[in-house]
Amino acid sequence: xxxxxxxxxxxxxxxxxxYMVGSLITISLLYExxxxxxxxxxxxxxxxxxxxxxxxxxxxxxxxxxxxxxWIHGHEIYQTIFFEERMKFQYPPLSILxxxxxxxxxxxxxxxxxxxxxxxxxxIFILAVFIYEIIVxxxxxxxxxxxxxxxxxxxxxxxxxxxTFGFDAIIRAQYLGQVQVLLDVVIGxxxxxxxxxxxxxxxxxxxxxxxxxxxxxxxxxxxxxxxxKELVVGMILVFIPAGIVSLYVFGFDEHVHYLDTLSLMGKHxxxxxxxxxxxxxxxxxxxDVNSLEFPVNSYAPYNPIVHVTTLVTTxxxxxxxxxxxxxxxxPVSEGVQSIWSALDLATMLLLATxxxxxxxxxxxGILWPLFVATFVVVACYSCKKKRDQSIIVVSWLLGISFLxxxxxxxxxxxxxxxxxxINLLQSYYLxxxxxxxxxxxxxxxxxxxxxxxxxxxx
Numbered sequence: 321x322x323x324x325x326x327x328x329x330x331x332x333x334x335x336x337x338x339y340m341v342g343s344l345i346t347i348s349l350l351y352e353x354x355x356x357x358x359x360x361x362x363x364x365x366x367x368x369x370x371x372x373x374x375x376x377x378x379x380x381x382x383x384x385x386x387x388x389x390x391w392i393h394g395h396e397i398y399q400t401i402f403f404e405e406r407m408k409f410q411y412p413p414l415s416i417l418x419x420x421x422x423x424x425x426x427x428x429x430x431x432x433x434x435x436x437x438x439x440x441x442x443x444i445f446i447l448a449v450f451i452y453e454i455i456v457x458x459x460x461x462x463x464x465x466x467x468x469x470x471x472x473x474x475x476x477x478x479x480x481x482x483x484t485f486g487f488d489a490i491i492r493a494q495y496l497g498q499v500q501v502l503l504d505v506v507i508g509x510x511x512x513x514x515x516x517x518x519x520x521x522x523x524x525x526x527x528x529x530x531x532x533x534x535x536x537x538x539x540x541x542x543x544x545x546x547x548x549k550e551l552v553v554g555m556i557l558v559f560i561p562a563g564i565v566s567l568y569v570f571g572f573d574e575h576v577h578y579l580d581t582l583s584l585m586g587k588h589x590x591x592x593x594x595x596x597x598x599x600x601x602x603x604x605x606x607x608d609v610n611s612l613e614f615p616v617n618s619y620a621p622y623n624p625i626v627h628v629t630t631l632v633t634t635x636x637x638x639x640x641x642x643x644x645x646x647x648x649x650x651p652v653s654e655g656v657q658s659i660w661s662a663l664d665l666a667t668m669l670l671l672a673t674x675x676x677x678x679x680x681x682x683x684x685g686i687l688w689p690l691f692v693a694t695f696v697v698v699a700c701y702s703c704k705k706k707r708d709q710s711i712i713v714v715s716w717l718l719g720i721s722f723l724x725x726x727x728x729x730x731x732x733x734x735x736x737x738x739x740x741x742i743n744l745l746q747s748y749y750l751x752x753x754x755x756x757x758x759x760x761x762x763x764x765x766x767x768x769x770x771x772x773x774x775x776x777x778x
Contacts, residue, residue: 334459334467337699338475341692344719345483348727352486360730363488366495371485373441380499381436383409385429388419391570398577406617410585410678411499412578413570414562415532433497440494443505444484447688450508451480454689457515458662458696461655484688488728489749493682500682503529507536507669508689514551515662515693523554530555531562534582535672542642542668546661587627588619589677593733596749597679599630604743611738611746634675641671644761646768659697660767666690667760674753681749684725687756691722694756697763710762718759724752 356364369376378385383401387409390400397416401409422432455476459468468476484490493500510525523543530536540559543551567575589595591603593611603620604611620626644667669686673679698718702711731737732745 331703332467332472333462333696333700333703334469334472334476336702337455337459337696338472338479340699340715340719341479341483341695342475344722344726345479345486348486348723349482351727355730362730363491363728367485367491370441370444370491370494373438375433375437375497376495377497378433379496380411381433381497383407384411384416384419384499385423385432387411388416388423391416392420392423396577397570397574398581402577402581408616410581411532412534412566413574414566415499417565417569437497440497440499440501443501444490444494445481447490447505447508448481448484450505450512451484451689451692452477454508454512454515455480455692455696457512458659458693459700461515461658462697462700463655480692483692483726487685487688487726489682489685489725490688492728493685496682498682499532500680500685503532504685504688507686511662511665511669511689511693514665515658517658519548519550520554520557523548523551523556524558525554526551527555527558527562531558535676536669538638538641538672539665539668542665545642546664548661585619586630586677588622589626589630591620593738593743593746594681595678596681596684596747596753597630597674597676598633598750599626599677600679601744601747601750602626602629604746605740611743612733612735630677634677637671637675641668641675646765656767659693660764662693663697663760663764663767666693667757667764670753670757670760674750674757679750684749684753687725687753690756690760691718691726694718694759694763697767698759701763701766711766714759714762717755721752721755721759724748724755 352361352363355361386407387397387401391397397413398409401407419432422435427435456468456473490501490504492498493504506525506529510522510529513519513522513525526536526539530539540552540555542548543555589597589599589603591600591607591609591611592614593600593604594614595603603609603623603626606626607620607623609620670690673683673686676683695718698711698715701708702715729748732748737743737745
């Protein structure tokens with residue numbers, strides 16, 4: 321038998337999952353309650369604002385709208401918006417096409433803003449449903465026995481809903497008016513489709529995400545190396561027509577100018593503490609800039625050490641995601657193989673985020689779907705190997721990673737923590753991401769060993 325089967329006398333992995341994730345979410349809620357009473361209470365205030373569908377900021381929507389207006393008036397997008405007006409518009413040309421359509425239909429800024437905000441808000445609820453399905457699908461893949469009673473399913477859905485609205489990166493993105501919320505949903509759907517072996521559609525979703533965040537294009541190269549033919553086809557079927565439309569509508573020069581903007585952003589980066597990348601960490605350590613202030617119209621000053629180190633670490637992280645394999649041992653069970661491959665994909669998605677020179681904290685919202693699948697694997701493995709001390713270590717690493725990324729620590733984003741080297745603590749999202757990376761690599765090795773273990777009769 322190659323599935324992760326469990327004896328009747330052993331603990332139910334669904335119960336363990338509920339205890340693990342439920343406890344972490346409870347800890348997060350208690351922390352936020354304490355912070356609300358004795359601290360700044362930012363998280364609860366912003367969550368309440370989001371729940372009321374109140375528009376606070378337009379971090380993505382206004383630059384996109386403005387870029388669409390510039391193009392409609394016949395001006396060059398990046399030359400005008402990015403280089404002349406110094407607005408931090410960092411999206412590919414095709415990303416503004418919906419705004420162009422809405423403007424040409426006669427809608428004004430306020431109406432478009434409402435549409436974008438409402439769509440983003442509804443997406444959070446949709447993501448909660450995807451989270452529930454990811455949990456259920458992961459359990460199904462790991463065992464042909466059912467461990468999910470209706471009581472389990474009710475509690476798991478509650479965890480999915482509360483956890484989604486309690487995941488700081490997601491709520492922060494909605495509060496800021498960020499397109500990242502929509503990307504979180506698309507990535508969540510792509511991961512679910514991959515788990516359920518609908519990889520053509522999974523690839524299509526990943527390609528849609530890459531049309532807004534080009535770093536996800538790395539998944540195409542990952543899929544080619546892993547011989548995930550369906551995923552490759554799904555991505556290409558989106559990339560080719562999207563590329564043709566983008567070139568036809570915006571022209572070749574605009575795409576060259578977009579590459580110029582990416583080059584400038586990669587060369588300078590951001591020192592502001594929400595930039596949870598290696599570039600941001602290095603700037604805060606080495607550059608003479610205030611990590612608590614966001615420069616609206618400029619990037620961090622050029623630092624050759626930061627630039628070179630960013631390039632080197634970016635290449636190393638990408639190569640790790642593309643070429644790291646767990647030897648020649650592969651799970652033979654279709655279900656375990658699916659989970660093993662899903663964790664491999666999760667690793668690539670995580671590394672594509674970490675490796676970016678500018679990775680704002682709300683970009684880590686894509687980790688919520690990856691977290692829940694990983695918690696299911698840990699819960700199942702802990703039942704299978706009760707006396708394995710290593711799974712206890714993995715559980716702790718995963719729990720700490722979750723708490724670091726799903727919560728906000730406003731005290732760290734204050735003056736006492738703004739000087740080097742204490743400002744290392746401001747990169748807690750990044751540290752949480754590296755802990756998650758370690759967990760994914762370890763679990764992939766565990767799963768790769770199941771085939772050999774089962775075949776040996778252990």
